[in-house]
Amino acid sequence: MEKQTPGGRPYKVIGTRPIRHDGEDKVTGRAQSGADISFRDQLYGKVLRSPHPHARIVSIDASKALAMPGVEAVITGAELPQPHDRMFLSGEGGVENFRYVNDRVLASGKALFEGHPIAAVAAKDIWTAEEAVKAIEVTYEVLPAVTDVLKAMQPDAPLLHEEITTETLGEKKKESTNVCRHTQHKRGDVDQGFSAADVVIEREFTTSTVHQGYIEPHNATALYRSDGQITIWTSTQAPFWVRRDVAELLELPLSTIKVVPLEIGGGFGGKIAVYLEPLAVLLSKKTGKPVKLVMNRQEVFLATGPASSTATRIKIGVKKDGTITAAAAHLVYEAGAFPSNWAVMGSMCVLAPYKMETLLIDAFDVLTNTPKVMAYRAPSSPQAIFGVESVLDEIALELGMDPLELRMKNAVEEGDRRADGPKFPRIGLKETIQAAMDSEHYKSPAPSGPNQSRAVAVGFWFNAGLQSSATVGINMDGTASVVTGSVDIGGSRASMAMMAAEALGLKAEEVRPSVADTDAIGHTDVTGGSRTTFATGMAVYEACQDVLGQLKKRVATLWELPEEEIEFDGSAFQHADNGKDPMTVKELGAKLTATGGPVMGHSSVAPTGVGASFGVHIADVEVDPETGKVTVLRYTVVQDVGQAIHPSYVEGQMQGGAVQGIGWALNEEYVRNDEGKMMNPSFLDYRVPTMLDVPSIETILVEVPNPGHPYGVRGVGETPIVPPLGTLHNAIARAVGVRMRSLPMSPPKLSAALQAKGLEAIAAPTP
Amino acid sequence: MSTKRVVTATINGTDSTLIVDDRMSLLDALRDAAGLTGTKEGCLTGDCGACSVIMNGRLVDSCLVMAPEAEGAIIETVEGLAQGNDLHPLQKRFLEHAALQCGVCTPGFLVAAKDLLDRNPEPTDDEVRYWLAGNLCRCTGYDKILRAVHDAAADLRSSSR
Ligand code: FES
Numbered sequence: 001m002e003k004q005t006p007g008g009r010p011y012k013v014i015g016t017r018p019i020r021h022d023g024e025d026k027v028t029g030r031a032q033s034g035a036d037i038s039f040r041d042q043l044y045g046k047v048l049r050s051p052h053p054h055a056r057i058v059s060i061d062a063s064k065a066l067a068m069p070g071v072e073a074v075i076t077g078a079e080l081p082q083p084h085d086r087m088f089l090s091g092e093g094g095v096e097n098f099r100y101v102n103d104r105v106l107a108s109g110k111a112l113f114e115g116h117p118i119a120a121v122a123a124k125d126i127w128t129a130e131e132a133v134k135a136i137e138v139t140y141e142v143l144p145a146v147t148d149v150l151k152a153m154q155p156d157a158p159l160l161h162e163e164i165t166t167e168t169l170g171e172k173k174k175e176s177t178n179v180c181r182h183t184q185h186k187r188g189d190v191d192q193g194f195s196a197a198d199v200v201i202e203r204e205f206t207t208s209t210v211h212q213g214y215i216e217p218h219n220a221t222a223l224y225r226s227d228g229q230i231t232i233w234t235s236t237q238a239p240f241w242v243r244r245d246v247a248e249l250l251e252l253p254l255s256t257i258k259v260v261p262l263e264i265g266g267g268f269g270g271k272i273a274v275y276l277e278p279l280a281v282l283l284s285k286k287t288g289k290p291v292k293l294v295m296n297r298q299e300v301f302l303a304t305g306p307a308s309s310t311a312t313r314i315k316i317g318v319k320k321d322g323t324i325t326a327a328a329a330h331l332v333y334e335a336g337a338f339p340s341n342w343a344v345m346g347s348m349c350v351l352a353p354y355k356m357e358t359l360l361i362d363a364f365d366v367l368t369n370t371p372k373v374m375a376y377r378a379p380s381s382p383q384a385i386f387g388v389e390s391v392l393d394e395i396a397l398e399l400g401m402d403p404l405e406l407r408m409k410n411a412v413e414e415g416d417r418r419a420d421g422p423k424f425p426r427i428g429l430k431e432t433i434q435a436a437m438d439s440e441h442y443k444s445p446a447p448s449g450p451n452q453s454r455a456v457a458v459g460f461w462f463n464a465g466l467q468s469s470a471t472v473g474i475n476m477d478g479t480a481s482v483v484t485g486s487v488d489i490g491g492s493r494a495s496m497a498m499m500a501a502e503a504l505g506l507k508a509e510e511v512r513p514s515v516a517d518t519d520a521i522g523h524t525d526v527t528g529g530s531r532t533t534f535a536t537g538m539a540v541y542e543a544c545q546d547v548l549g550q551l552k553k554r555v556a557t558l559w560e561l562p563e564e565e566i567e568f569d570g571s572a573f574q575h576a577d578n579g580k581d582p583m584t585v586k587e588l589g590a591k592l593t594a595t596g597g598p599v600m601g602h603s604s605v606a607p608t609g610v611g612a613s614f615g616v617h618i619a620d621v622e623v624d625p626e627t628g629k630v631t632v633l634r635y636t637v638v639q640d641v642g643q644a645i646h647p648s649y650v651e652g653q654m655q656g657g658a659v660q661g662i663g664w665a666l667n668e669e670y671v672r673n674d675e676g677k678m679m680n681p682s683f684l685d686y687r688v689p690t691m692l693d694v695p696s697i698e699t700i701l702v703e704v705p706n707p708g709h710p711y712g713v714r715g716v717g718e719t720p721i722v723p724p725l726g727t728l729h730n731a732i733a734r735a736v737g738v739r740m741r742s743l744p745m746s747p748p749k750l751s752a753a754l755q756a757k758g759l760e761a762i763a764a765p766t767p
Numbered sequence: 768m769s770t771k772r773v774v775t776a777t778i779n780g781t782d783s784t785l786i787v788d789d790r791m792s793l794l795d796a797l798r799d800a801a802g803l804t805g806t807k808e809g810c811l812t813g814d815c816g817a818c819s820v821i822m823n824g825r826l827v828d829s830c831l832v833m834a835p836e837a838e839g840a841i842i843e844t845v846e847g848l849a850q851g852n853d854l855h856p857l858q859k860r861f862l863e864h865a866a867l868q869c870g871v872c873t874p875g876f877l878v879a880a881k882d883l884l885d886r887n888p889e890p891t892d893d894e895v896r897y898w899l900a901g902n903l904c905r906c907t908g909y910d911k912i913l914r915a916v917h918d919a920a921a922d923l924r925s926s927s928r
């Protein structure tokens with residue numbers, strides 16, 4: 001498809017690389033995140049957290065803390081309204097129950113994970129708050145904890161929630177269990193499918209709990225005024241969801257709460273849920289002063305949502321020519337301490353990239369005494385697809401087939417169905433695989449030194465639509481302002497301005513983008529699900545159309561011609577056969593007052609034309625057989641990005657996502673002791689990749705425009721975290737002949753596996 | 768018990784008098800007492816580099832320095848990089864290369880990179896990677912940062928010629 005605007009014109013702004021509008025503030029240190037603001041009379045809050053992964057709270061005595069000079073308030077779970085059942089849309093489209101949000105924010109009855117908030121204090125300074133937290137006396141009855149998903153499924157496992165029974169296909173079982181949900185997808189007769197296959201391979205995989213690892217810890221400041229009006233300043237991906245959650249938890253109307261989103265230092269899905277915000281509000285209500293809470297790094301690791309650990313079993317059958325005849329996936333996902341639907345998400349992703357006549361997917365969400373799992377970039381897709389891509393790699397070797405050929409042979413295209421039903425619209429998996437095959441990287445000789453190899457894997461993410469609002473105002477000099485409700489976490493102000501500039505025939509620099517608080521713009525859902533450029537971009541586009549419609553009337557007035565005869569050609573308003581000079585938006589600015597006053601466009605959208613995104617990664621690795629250290633020699637990300645609005649930031653998403661995936665594959669994990677306590681809650685011991693650990697990630701942008709968006713946008717941010725798990729796993733297997741099937745493939749684990757295999761075998765690898 | 772004291776230091780070329788608590792880190796002193804919130808907090812344990820500042824010519828994690836230790840020190844923070852409205856070449860190149868996404872790591876990278884280029888005007892890839900390995904960025908995957916630093920180094924070399 002030609003790259004062009006809906007009017008069939010080549011892009012002028014889209015695809016260029018202007019300096020981001022908020023950039024200067026971010027390189028000069030002026031940008032303000034939630035941790036950077038303070039008020040003269042502000043109090044500092046601190047949370048008392050459970051040291052036990054599982055314990056009954058017998059009593060809480062805060063009298064000593066309250067008696068300390070400088071301590072102004074203490075709150076406990078008793079302070080929150082009684083939990084009630086109410087379902088809501090959370091994270092990336094899953095449905096959850098507010099009952100458990102309440103319980104997660106402040107424990108009631110039981111502590112269900114290490115770090116579970118038990119109480120919170122507000123004091124005159126942070127040191128007093130810390131002392132006060134220590135002075136609160138809590139009596140716990142320690143209960144046996146379970147942190148491993150497979151153990152948690154056993155009938156004799158410690159139970160987290162007595163009231164929870166398994167829900168299978170919408171039906172509730174009777175017995176209490178930690179398995180909160182069992183999801184199944186079926187197509188055809190999978191047994192028949194496997195008997196029609198020439199090669200069938202079935203393998204088991206595990207992955208560890210990993211954290212989003214954003215550099216900025218969570219923060220929240222709240223002021224509860226005596227008139228009942230509340231303001232919350234916070235670094236969040238979802239200001240409107242913070243407002244909803246706080247309103248729901250405290251049983252208040254939405255109109256009493258204003259959420260002001262400050263700059264946000266990374267989120268990746270982990271800054272969607274409320275943690276500190278309700279506590280800050282309650283503490284402010286008690287004290288009448290603004291209360292600020294900031295987590296430390298340990299609290300971030302212990303008590304905010306990581307991504308699920310998993311145990312999966314993948315079985316794939318193929319014909320000799322590589323055609324997949326059947327696949328079965330058994331997926332077990334850590335939910336953490338409260339019901340989640342991450343296995344459901346995994347079940348929707350696991351086989352999405354491939355066509356097949358028969359399939360069977362069973363997915364289990366399992367409660368464990370660990371923090372509630374939250375979204376992490378393409379949530380649940382990496383763990384699910386990891387196993388599939390590994391089995392396919394073995395199949396390719398078995399068939400003596402090029403691994404990309406094998407994927408190409410089975411790749412889904414427009415009209416194919418995902419396992420859970422929906423049909424794919426125009427997608428670019430085949431184009432992406434082809435681009436990988438044609439890449440200089442893939443065509444270059446694979447590294448052939450000892451313990452070196454090359455491998456590939458595919459990744460998939462749905463991308464989200466949800467709801468967005470935008471306003472576009474034309475200034476009196478014809479420049480424009482764009483206001484949206486989407487928090488800018490990585491350059492979206494620039495892409496919003498660029499799309500508006502494209503629509504209005506302005507330069508990117510002539511449009512000033514901003515992010516509004518919840519009072520100043522219509523409802524806008526989360527910055528997440530790779531939806532901002534797509535959906536909020538659509539709202540911006542529609543608001544621009546609104547503006548253009550109004551401006552056309554002004555031109556008609558000026559030209560004394562019927563509106564229908566005037567057209568906007570992307571640069572200016574024109575009249576086909578009248579001698580009028582074209583009139584640009586820029587020129588119209590000065591004429592607004594004389595022709596009826598200011599012009600402002602609005603739009604709120606809930607778009608459905610979401611475009612899924614696929615990626616193929618290529619990695620060259622070398623394994624040090626003694627230490628088990630893996631060096632990534634070369635790494636390329638190939639991805640269908642729809643239409644890249646600002647290619648630099650698209651590349652940045654691909655590079656950043658790939659590096660997070662590399663960390664997941666090679667190093668990152670929650671290490672827990674026998675009691676279920678996390679042993680490595682610091683950046684020293686939870687190793688995220690540094691600049692020394694990764695090469696410069698190469699990127700190839702494949703642009704298959706999404707027909708569901710006027711500018712062809714599909715989300716790009718999440719897909720790139722999916723393929724690295726399989727890619728590196730396969731590359732290591734091909735380099736040293738050991739299939740780990742367990743993440744992370746950290747030096748100690750890999751060297752142990754190599755030792756077990758015997759050093760002779762390493763010299764002559766047979767994967 | 769809390770003890771307050773007065774610390775005088777030269778921050779970004781300006782003589783500053785700060786009232787600090789003995790328990791404060793230099794990071795707290797900069798952010799809370801001096802109001803310079805450009806220096807960020809990521810971990811408070813010296814593991815992320817978001818709080819990097821140059822103190823008496825040495826790159827330090829300001830979260831690991833106690834505020835009273837800053838008495839008499841010369842401190843450079845991200846706020847001191849630009850000369851008025853004239854951005855430092857590193858700042859310009861970071862913007863040009865899109866070497867930031869969320870931007871929370873950016874002040875630390877800029878300060879650490881400035882310290883590197885002050886010492887080594889023409890660093891190799893490896894030298895940049897080693898010097899900046901103490902700064903974590905979770906968003907960018909580092910490639911664009913590396914390129915920005917090299918380009919800024921070239922700018923500085925040509926302007927000092
Ligand atoms: S905050 Fe100082 S190194 Fe992380």
Ligand code: FES
Pocket residue numbers: 215265266866867868869870871872873903904905906907
């Ligand atoms: S840009 Fe977000 S951590 Fe570096």
